[in-house]
Amino acid sequence: MEIVIASGKGGTGKTFLSSNLIHYMNKYVELVIGADADVEAPDLALALGGVERIMYSENLYESRKAVIDHNKCLGPRCSKCLSICRFHALKVVGSSIEVIEENCEGCGACSIVCPVNAISFKVTLTGRLYICHVRTNSTIVTGDLEVGQRNTGHLVYRVKELAHKYAEEVNAKHIIVDAAAGIGCPVISSLAGADVLIIVSEPTPQSFQGAQRLLEMSRGMRLRTYLVINRYDLNEEFALKMARELDIELLGLIPNDFSVVKSYAAMKPIIEYQPRSRASQSLRRLLETITTSVMR
Template identity: 50%
Template sequence: MEIAVASGKGGTGKTFLASNLAIFLERKLGGAVAVDADVEAPDLAIALGGVDEVLSRREVWESAKASIDYGRCTGCLKCYDACMFDAIAVEEAKPRIIEEYCEGCGACRIVCPEKAVEIRETLTGYLSVIKTIGGIYAVMGDLEVGGRNTGHVVYTAREEAKKLAEKLGKNFIVIDSAPGIGCPVVSSLSGAEVLIVVVEPIPQSLQGARRVLEVAKAFRLRSYLVLNKYDLNEGFSERIPGELGLEVLGRIPYDEEVVESYTMMNPIILSNPGGRIGRALEEVFENLIELGGLSRHG
């Protein structure tokens, strides 16, 4: 079973929840493989306690960029006029590809009368399989600087996690999604069965959650709500379930212990399971088992 954790807004606590969920499932329900689907800023390994061993690392070639053969180019600039991404500049009456903007769509190649443009495959990013200090296996996507096609990297990471889970006999895959509702988030949700939406009591977080749920509806996911830092504005927190129409798995209070756990790279569910935050997390996960129909068979 694939469980995605998303928020629609950065900083709500989804990585905190996803990391502790992966550890909980590893200890209680036959194991889990974690996926860091925030390939532009991966940090799940930190929340899981740090990297113990890098088992594999490979390149992902899923991007395309335009390239100009100046031996053929006559400087007609039809490619410049055709580019919808402002990825072509003009220098000394000749076009120059700005690779950071180029989407590899091929419009420039189509309009070039001299066939001076070709679309070449480029490095998108990297895929790493790691084992954390706490014994959790995780697949990490890492986008190349200025890279595009984050959705492809996330898809590749998820497929790698499925193979790893099958090989290791793990029943669950926990996907720590990126913020927002862009390509990496869509790719994160596309194969999941359960979605946990993490919301904090501010309007921006509520609006972000609404947008994520619109995406989730397209994939017919079973969606549940976790209210994080709920006690910062309890009145607003109580409105959120009704606004989103979701069952609440639990409410997690604000506590500096969470910050300390990140600083020390020591997940709370391991370091202090009996504390205020540890108990709140346990309640969330036990409710997920009951409401989401989780079992040792995934």
């Protein structure tokens, strides 16, 4: 089973829930594999104590950038490539046209309109894949997007593909995916092919709107979807209103607790770091609900 934990908005506590669920499952229930699908800012391993050792790594060369042959190029007096490029990846430098690689999407429009076939493409580094063992004794599959690249959706797909392959090798029945913030391309890729979505929200209008957008997306994909409200006691009345209006099963409520900040600073799951804290006790009940109801 593939379970995606997402939010529709950053900072609501999805990595907090993901890391504690992965740790809880691996220590008390059965083997699971974690997948960090936030390839622009992967931090799941940090929440689980940091990387102890890298078990596998791979460079992905799946992007392409335009290259201009200045011996053929007619320069600014032509400028057809400048006119067609919607990503502002070309600029005039003196008497020549140069490529701004960070902006180039490799779409090929410039090469189509070039009258002298002066534009070709080179393959460049998209990012990296890793399988790593973290200090709290779990295995995480993650990706790291190369600076200036934009293929987040494809890299997330490759992260999930590797996670499933490794899960089969070690006979793990479940994969817990920690998605990126928002509802953009990497989140869509995270949800594709998943079995369950758990939306982590908090009682603020911005978080509620993010959850609504994410729920609309999940319904289009026909995913079983559940709700968790973090820091519910910041505005308990609004939290209950959110649960009513989203109209999906509420798995649990987690109170605001400074112990969570301390656990992050210590790079340890709170259920181990401060098991008697308010957040930890609520979280443990929630994790039991997920493992006995959602994952069965």
